[in-house]
Amino acid sequence: MLDDRKLAVLRAIVEDYVSTNEPVGSKALAERHNLKVSPATVRNDMAALEEEGYITQPHTSAGRVPTDKGYRLFVDRLSQIKPLSAAERRAIETFLAGAVDLDDVVTRTVRLLAQLTRQVAVVQYPTLTRSTVRHVELVPLNERRVMLVLITNTGRVEQRVIELPEEVEDTRIAHLRAVLNSCLDGCGLSSVPELVSDLPERLPVEDRPAAATILSVLLETLVERHDEKIVFAGAANLAGADFSIGLRDVLEALEEQVVLMRLLGETTSDIPSALTVRIGSENPYLRGTSVVATGYGSGDNQLARLGVLGPTRMDYPVTMGAVRAVARYVSQILAAS
Amino acid sequence: MLDDRKLAVLRAIVEDYVSTNEPVGSKALAERHNLKVSPATVRNDMAALEEEGYITQPHTSAGRVPTDKGYRLFVDRLSQIKPLSAAERRAIETFLAGAVDLDDVVTRTVRLLAQLTRQVAVVQYPTLTRSTVRHVELVPLNERRVMLVLITNTGRVEQRVIELPEEVEDTRIAHLRAVLNSCLDGCGLSSVPELVSDLPERLPVEDRPAAATILSVLLETLVERHDEKIVFAGAANLAGADFSIGLRDVLEALEEQVVLMRLLGETTSDIPSALTVRIGSENPYLRGTSVVATGYGSGDNQLARLGVLGPTRMDYPVTMGAVRAVARYVSQILAAS
DNA sequence: TCTAGCACTCTGTGTTCCCGAGTGCCAAGT
DNA sequence: ACTTGGCACTCGGGAACACAGAGTGCTAGA
Numbered sequence: 068m069l070d071d072r073k074l075a076v077l078r079a080i081v082e083d084y085v086s087t088n089e090p091v092g093s094k095a096l097a098e099r100h101n102l103k104v105s106p107a108t109v110r111n112d113m114a115a116l117e118e119e120g121y122i123t124q125p126h127t128s129a130g131r132v133p134t135d136k137g138y139r140l141f142v143d144r145l146s147q148i149k150p151l152s153a154a155e156r157r158a159i160e161t162f163l164a165g166a167v168d169l170d171d172v173v174t175r176t177v178r179l180l181a182q183l184t185r186q187v188a189v190v191q192y193p194t195l196t197r198s199t200v201r202h203v204e205l206v207p208l209n210e211r212r213v214m215l216v217l218i219t220n221t222g223r224v225e226q227r228v229i230e231l232p233e234e235v236e237d238t239r240i241a242h243l244r245a246v247l248n249s250c251l252d253g254c255g256l257s258s259v260p261e262l263v264s265d266l267p268e269r270l271p272v273e274d275r276p277a278a279a280t281i282l283s284v285l286l287e288t289l290v291e292r293h294d295e296k297i298v299f300a301g302a303a304n305l306a307g308a309d310f311s312i313g314l315r316d317v318l319e320a321l322e323e324q325v326v327l328m329r330l331l332g333e334t335t336s337d338i339p340s341a342l343t344v345r346i347g348s349e350n351p352y353l354r355g356t357s358v359v360a361t362g363y364g365s366g367d368n369q370l371a372r373l374g375v376l377g378p379t380r381m382d383y384p385v386t387m388g389a390v391r392a393v394a395r396y397v398s399q400i401l402a403a404s
Numbered sequence: 405m406l407d408d409r410k411l412a413v414l415r416a417i418v419e420d421y422v423s424t425n426e427p428v429g430s431k432a433l434a435e436r437h438n439l440k441v442s443p444a445t446v447r448n449d450m451a452a453l454e455e456e457g458y459i460t461q462p463h464t465s466a467g468r469v470p471t472d473k474g475y476r477l478f479v480d481r482l483s484q485i486k487p488l489s490a491a492e493r494r495a496i497e498t499f500l501a502g503a504v505d506l507d508d509v510v511t512r513t514v515r516l517l518a519q520l521t522r523q524v525a526v527v528q529y530p531t532l533t534r535s536t537v538r539h540v541e542l543v544p545l546n547e548r549r550v551m552l553v554l555i556t557n558t559g560r561v562e563q564r565v566i567e568l569p570e571e572v573e574d575t576r577i578a579h580l581r582a583v584l585n586s587c588l589d590g591c592g593l594s595s596v597p598e599l600v601s602d603l604p605e606r607l608p609v610e611d612r613p614a615a616a617t618i619l620s621v622l623l624e625t626l627v628e629r630h631d632e633k634i635v636f637a638g639a640a641n642l643a644g645a646d647f648s649i650g651l652r653d654v655l656e657a658l659e660e661q662v663v664l665m666r667l668l669g670e671t672t673s674d675i676p677s678a679l680t681v682r683i684g685s686e687n688p689y690l691r692g693t694s695v696v697a698t699g700y701g702s703g704d705n706q707l708a709r710l711g712v713l714g715p716t717r718m719d720y721p722v723t724m725g726a727v728r729a730v731a732r733y734v735s736q737i738l739a740a741s
Numbered sequence: 742t743c744t745a746g747c748a749c750t751c752t753g754t755g756t757t758c759c760c761g762a763g764t765g766c767c768a769a770g771t
Numbered sequence: 772a773c774t775t776g777g778c779a780c781t782c783g784g785g786a787a788c789a790c791a792g793a794g795t796g797c798t799a800g801a
Contacts (some may be wrong), residue, residue, distance in 0.1 A: 442776075
């Protein structure tokens with residue numbers, strides 16, 4: 068049904084439409100891409116493509132515009148991910164290398180991605196679950212309060228002020244800290260609940276109430292922050308773009324952690340580092356936009372996801388190239404630190 | 405030159421224009437506000453106001469619109485800050501009280517303010533300079549690396565991974581930590597450089613290289629992060645509003661920490677908790693927008709600034725009320741924790 | 742199966758026209 | 772001296788209209 072030439076026509080339509088933002092007609096198409104056939108032939112192919120739902124015309128006697136289905140076919144079969152230039156790679160490398168801590172890595176990453184793609188970039192903070200405990204610190208603030216600080220191997224630091232049920236001497240706190248560290252050091256966060264479950268029993272009975280309080284906060288910290296924090300950058304890039312839905316809706320979605328989370332979504336492939344592309348209506352939470360996302364993290368240790376959000380009419384090959392490259396570099400940086 | 409009635413006319417123009425977003429004419433004015441005079445009289449007053457530069461007309465034979473100068477007079481002399489309703493106050497209180505740590509306080513504050521004012525809210529993280537040291541922690545990661553964690557009384561936590569010039573035993577690190585804490589605990593951050601200046605001399609000579617490295621990072625942390633971090637929320641509220649400048653410019657400015665910082669600006673008054681209002685062209689960095697800002701923090705301990713940014717045509721009394729109220733509540737919360 | 746030609750259908754643009762809101766000014770009234 | 776009603780004037784914005792241009796679908800011929 069769709070022979071090679073028809074596919075070539077579809078590809079040409081997508082490319083032209085993306086670059087010009089105007090419905091593309093048969094004549095211009097036959098000229099710009101050297102298809103070796105006449106506009107009339109192209110028209111016939113277009114009619115077939117429209118019949119199949121890959122393209123549509125805004126009104127009778129305007130050019131054709133790709134549908135979501137058309138973009139989908141383009142992404143899946145008609146395009147190749149476009150690698151970044153050497154200059155861009157160098158720029159990424161030096162920019163990310165300058166980061167001083169995890170916050171800084173994430174901030175730089177999201178800005179970089181926004182600038183590179185000229186879209187809105189979205190980065191999820193590395194998930195705690197897959198990280199390991201590097202250190203647990205208990206800092207006595209006064210007789211009844213301690214601050215719990217949890218440091219992970221990704222450089223992430225979580226802190227909570229804990230109100231104790233009774234006064235506890237500093238030396239006992241120190242002891243508890245030592246126990247906690249010997250118990251948890253280097254362990255995956257997901258195994259923490261299990262590891263601490265019988266811990267109170269191994270302590271002197273008088274320490275147990277305080278220990279229980281501290282442990283409950285520790286566990287709470289793990290689940291609460293799990294997957295939660297997401298940042299974005301490049302909202303200014305939305306100013307020019309036109310969405311089928313309102314700009315307001317997009318901006319609102321960006322400020323809703325939950326929606327943002329859903330947009331980045333789960334891996335659709337078995338390979339977590341594969342690129343996920345959701346186009347227009349395929350996207351359940353914000354129709355009219357496209358999302359290109361991927362997991363990042365080194366090898367089997369996938370930490371979180373990042374990606375970009377833009378209008379359906381985006382340059383998919385370039386965007387996919389940028390997302391993939393940034394994910395790789397940030398994975399490297401995190402693995403090294 | 406400007407008698408009471410002319411001022412009343414100006415006030416009426418501002419109020420009407422803010423609520424309708426349409427140039428206001430003499431007839432509508434005389435009707436809606438019971439000025440007890442005829443449209444013709446109002447017209448005369450308007451001519452005078454225009455002469456003085458308080459209002460202007462977009463084109464001949466359209467209504468009048470306030471100029472920046474007109475808004476300025478309105479804010480300074482013709483309006484009163486509008487307090488929040490009891491329900492709003494309760495909502496603020498419960499919403500802010502739920503915060504678990506400093507990050508959370510700031511995030512909640514900025515969202516709250518955005519929602520309350522239906523503008524873009526901007527909050528600067530509490531400045532380190534005025535805070536005091538609650539605890540310094542040194543966590544050995546391996547023989548050559550330690551993590552420095554600095555905890556302040558505002559609940560802020562700064563961490564850095566430090567590469568040591570030579571291997572240092574854990575016990576020596578522990579000793580250094582003890583020294584640091586006894587030296588710095590409870591001291592203002594601004595006095596830290598002074599306090600640690602002679603510290604290496606009081607250590608065994610073999611510890612000095614490591615100590616010097618650690619101290620230099622500590623000092624760097626203090627200056628680098630000083631005043632730097634600013635967050636915003638409510639960008640979606642920009643979607644409807646029309647600025648004299650491009651929406652894109654505004655969004656870009658919001659993502660530039662430096663510009664944002666300048667926008668929040670310094671206190672213009674001797675009283676740091678006073679409200680600062682910058683209207684349109686008064687605003688050096690982003691003309692066409694207005695900023696309502698104030699310092700927050702308890703009493704003499706001003707920590708940072710917060711405020712909102714919106715179009716020149718905003719409801720100043722309501723906005724000012726919301727900014728002031730939120731600043732007070734967040735100050736309370738921070739003082740309590 | 743492709744191509745050329747042709748009639749047809751739209752959109753977008755430019756033009757004209759007109760209505761109405763609003764003004765400025767003047768002369769009369771208080 | 773200020774206020775008011777009246778009046779002519781200006782200008783923006785919307786409706787009606789025509790028109791050019793781009794693009795299409797269809798049909799007949801290579």
